[in-house]
Amino acid sequence: GAVVSQHPSRVICKSGTSVKIECRSLDFQATTMFWYRQFPKQSLMLMATSNEGSKATYEQGVEKDKFLINHASLTLSTLTVTSAHPEDSSFYICSARDTTVITGGRANEKLFFGSGTQLSVL
Amino acid sequence: SQQGEEDPQALSIQEGENATMNCSYKTSINNLQWYRQNSGRGLVHLILIRSNEREKHSGRLRVTLDTSKKSSSLLITASRAADTASYFCALNSGGYQKVTFGTGTKLQVIP
Numbered sequence: 363g364a365v366v367s368q369h370p371s372r373v374i375c376k377s378g379t380s381v382k383i384e385c386r387s388l389d390f391q392a393t394t395m396f397w398y399r400q401f402p403k404q405s406l407m408l409m410a411t412s413n414e415g416s417k418a419t420y421e422q423g424v425e426k427d428k429f430l431i432n433h434a435s436l437t438l439s440t441l442t443v444t445s446a447h448p449e450d451s452s453f454y455i456c457s458a459r460d461t462t463v464i465t466g467g468r469a470n471e472k473l474f475f476g477s478g479t480q481l482s483v484l
Numbered sequence: 485s486q487q488g489e490e491d492p493q494a495l496s497i498q499e500g501e502n503a504t505m506n507c508s509y510k511t512s513i514n515n516l517q518w519y520r521q522n523s524g525r526g527l528v529h530l531i532l533i534r535s536n537e538r539e540k541h542s543g544r545l546r547v548t549l550d551t552s553k554k555s556s557s558l559l560i561t562a563s564r565a566a567d568t569a570s571y572f573c574a575l576n577s578g579g580y581q582k583v584t585f586g587t588g589t590k591l592q593v594i595p
Contacts, residue, residue, distance in 0.1 A: 368526070396583070405487065405572060406527070406585040455526055457583075471515055471576055473583055475526035 364390045364460045368476025375446055376484055383441045383479045385456030391436035392458035396473070397429075400453040412439040446483045454479045488516075488573045488586030496592040503560040505589040507573030508553075516549055517574040517583070518558050527572065530558075565595040 365388040375381050385395055393414045398406040410431055411419040418431035428450075430442040439458075443450050457473040488507045497503055507516070515534045519527040533540045533549045533556065540547045546559040560567055573586040 366526075398585075403590075405587050408582065408584055411582065453524070457527075471532060472517070472529045473519075473527075473574075475519075475528070477526045478524065480524065 364388075364458075364474045366456065366458050366474045366476045368456050368479055370479060371477060372480045372482075374482045374484065377447050378445055381443045381446055381481060383443075383454055383456070383481075385439045385441070385458070385476050387437045387458045387460075387474075390458075390460040392439075392460065393436060395433060395439040395456055395458045397431065397439075397441050398455045398457065400455060400478075402453075406455060409441075412441075414439075443481065446481070448483045451481055451483045454481060487584055488575050490571075490573060490586040490589050492589060493587070494590045494592070496594065497563055499563060499565055499593055499595050501563055503563050503567070503591055503593070504557055505571055505591070506555060506557045507586050508555045509573075509575055509586075510554065511577060512551075513575050513577045515576045516547075516556050517576065518545075518547060518556075519572045519574055519585075521570045521572065521588075523570075530571075560591075563591075563593045565593050567591060567593045 367386045369384045395412040397409045399409050400406045409424045412431045412433040414433045420426045433439040455478040456476045488509045490507050517532045518530040521527045531542045531547050533547050544561045549556045570588045570590045572588045574583045576583050
């Protein structure tokens with residue numbers, strides 16, 4: 363089945379530094395990837411939709427200058443948390459859809475998730 | 485974008501019992517999906533049900549969808565300790581691009 367690799371799994375950084383998180387689709391091409399944020403014991407909140415070769419689409423309330431998204435190839439999207447602060451500490455998860463799989467005229471609607479990145483900002 | 489509301493928030497059962505969790509939503513959907521998350525991990529897709537379907541089965545999982553009531557349920561039969569996890573419904577609405585997640589049900593299966 364499709365595999366999405368996310369790296370790093372855990373990062374601890376000082377306040378004010380920037381952190382880059384990578385999300386790779388290993389055996390399929392993903393024109394679209396999604397970035398979610400999850401606080402402890404809460405649901406996933408969609409932050410942005412990453413589009414290959416174009417600008418990301420951010421959800422309301424998400425600062426695009428704070429959370430930089432780059433989707434330079436069909437298999438890689440990166441999320442950079444710029445000038446991180448303790449309130450940015452959270453679990454970040456990426457996902458992708460294998461749109462090359464067509465069943466009954468529909469592209470595959472199932473999402474494949476990375477294993478997540480736990481960010482702790484001191 | 486809408487978010488599904490799930491209940492119960494937490495559920496604790498004995499191994500072998502059935503577990504039922506529910507998801508309600510507010511606007512129309514294209515499909516509804518159920519995902520499982522082990523603590524501190526990514527999510528794993530379990531089952532997808534389309535808006536024109538009423539029931540789907542996959543192994544020990546049974547999902548129902550009532551679009552008139554805007555609700556779905558996930559039934560896990562003959563639960564096992566390994567089923568302990570959080571379960572989320574996910575709504576695919578508007579364009580097929582975005583998927584938004586429900587509030588989640590934390591299931592504990594006691595051996």
